[in-house]
Amino acid sequence: MxxxxxxxxxxxxxxxxxxxxxxxxxxxxxxxxxxxxxxxxxxxxxxxxxxxxxxxxxxxxxxxxxxxxxxxxxxxxxxxxxxxxxxxxxxxxxxxxxxxxxxxxxxxxxxxxxxxxxxxxxxxxxxxxxxxxxxxxxxxxxxxxxxxxxxxxxxxxxxxxxxxxxxxxxxxxxxxxxxGEPPAALAGWTAPRHRPQAEPAMLRAAAEALRSSQRIAIVAGDGAALSGCGAALLALAEALRAPVATSLGAHGLIDTRHPLHIGVVGSYSAPPANRILHAAELVLLVGCDTGDQVTHGWRVPRPGTRIVQVDADPLEFERSYATEVALLGDPRAVLEALLPALGGAARDGAFLAEAQGIRAAWHREIAPRLASEAVAIDPARLCAEVTRALPADGILVADTGYSGIWTGTLVDLAPGQTYLRAAGSLGWAFPAALGAKCAAPGRKVVCWSGDGALYYHLPELETAKRRGIAVVLVVNNNSGFGQGWPGYLRQAGNRPAAAEQVLRFGPTDFAGVARQFGLRGIRVEHPRDLAGALAEAVAAEETVVVDVVTDIDCRAPEPWTP
CATH class of the missing domain: 3.40.50.970 (Thiamin diphosphate (ThDP)-binding fold, Pyr/PP domains)
Incomplete structure (x- = not known):
């Protein structure tokens, strides 16, 4: 060697x-x-x-x-x-x-x-x-x-x-x-290592099915994100004039501001995506696992919807929906082959226009919260500031629960940026962000964690300091578990103190905690200070904790339910 x-x-x-x-x-x-x-x-x-x-x-x-x-x-x-x-x-x-x-x-x-x-x-x-x-x-x-x-x-x-x-x-x-064997050199073996192509007969069948409907929606899932098929997905969607939703794990696969993008679908979604998908006649699933979260309890797409499914894993077919055409292959390779098979048939665009109207109406509805001056801070405003602060090649790492909903519905992403989300383990995001930074030392990594999640692995602040791993740790600090808070209050009835005993903790000054670990900490209590704090943190070459005092009573977007 x-x-x-x-x-x-x-x-x-x-x-x-x-x-x-x-x-x-x-x-x-x-x-x-x-x-x-x-x-x-x-x-x-x-x-x-x-x-x-x-x-x-x-x-x-x-x-x-x-x-x-x-x-x-x-x-x-x-x-x-x-x-x-x-x-x-x-x-x-x-x-x-x-x-x-x-x-x-x-x-x-x-x-x-x-x-x-x-x-x-x-x-x-x-x-x-x-x-x-x-x-x-x-x-x-x-x-x-x-x-x-x-x-x-x-x-x-x-x-x-x-x-x-x-x-x-x-x-x-x-x-x-x-x-007695020489060392292995496996750098070329990266995920996905193999990119199989679908059978020509199945490509023809899929193209025929897609040509037969004017009300098509596309859902790209985690498998699509793994495949890196964003460009091919967008080209196909433009040819079909079909709105595109994603799973939470595929958030950012295409530009979230693109006119065809309708947002994350399922249980961790804003209202438009579920509503639009439910109205589709045919849904093209691309690397999407059809689990309960992405389908909002198997209600979206609605039962009986025509399904064309693309996946590299044959075990994903027929899990939850009867599949009219199943295309076994790497999503990027399949979509690139499917586009010319479609031909140049005209599309009327009426369903896309309907979808864009629904999406635009929701954007108008949420816009005041993105600019909110409320104190304690509305996390929606924090989302808007994170969108502006994340560099063009930045990596955003989000925890599970409300962290996933806030970032998946209200943080916009463009090609070149990367979104990583917890698949369900509370506290995952901060250590995962450290690992992401180790893999991409030249890129800025921003971690969104609730305070409840951060308590799981707070000692890794010492690891970040000792190893010189520089990430921006944004703490959505509402002194409790915000996602379940309203439900507990309702169940507690005239005993709100009982609900507080179950789901509230702190308050903790995480900026002060960061300084105890020898790191930089910035406490933000007013919306006007968010942009400056995030800019300072992103520019730093060390881990910086941006501790944002937010309102636990602010609700993240709720999914539309049939």
């Missing part, structure tokens, strides 16, 4: 093979909680791969998750045997979010198994629900084959976590045995 002075040292110890393979595969960071792979971690520092020590295994996984979503290469995360259960619990979001993550754990050797070994539980049953592959690695001789298999599996469609369970509490038996 160039520059390491030890290129022809055969056979090679397991820890050397692993680190050189990570380096030669383009990995810049590995996220971990001690004690695991100690020889490997020391080698990483020498060979240019940065080990990032986190304060919890779940935070380390979320960092690897953010890294994987931005880079397309698997985020690498490691923990010793006793930390495996915590690490594996963190893989749930990567599994649901279709993210490439390679998790490495140590395990007690076979001679210690089933003998009440200290801190040991079986790892395979824990990993089974949240990994595509979970395998035991006995010694370094097995590592090259299993490493390549795991990497290949995690970047294939759908990208999802994989798990290698290394022999030894800290993986030491794999580190200290030998392999």
């Amino acid at each position: 160039p520059g390491d002075g030890n290129a022809e040292a055969w056979p090679m110890m397991g820890h050397e093979w692993l680190v050189r393979s990570l380096r030669d595969s383009g990995q810049t960071h590995v996220f971990f909680v001690d004690a695991v792979l100690r020889r490997s971690l020391l080698d990483m520092e020498r060979l240019g791969v940065q080990p990032v020590l986190a304060h919890t295994e779940k935070a380390a996984v979320y960092m690897a998750d953010g890294y994987g979503r931005v880079s397309g290469r698997p985020g690498i995360v490691a923990a010793q045997s006793v930390g495996a259960a915590n690490l594996i619990a963190g893989l749930q979001d990567a599994w649901l979010g279709r993210s490439p993550v390679l998790a490495i754990t140590g395990r007690k050797p076979i001679g210690h198994q089933h003998r009440n070994a200290y801190q040991e539980v079986a790892h395979a049953p824990l990993a089974a629900p949240v990994t595509k592959l979970s395998a035991q690695v006995q010694e370094a001789a097995d590592l090259p084959r299993q490493f390549r298999q795991a990497w290949s599996a995690t970047v294939s469609v759908p990208p999802r976590p994989v798990h290698l369970d290394l022999n030894g509490l800290m993986g030491e038996f794999v580190e200290t045995t030998e392999t």
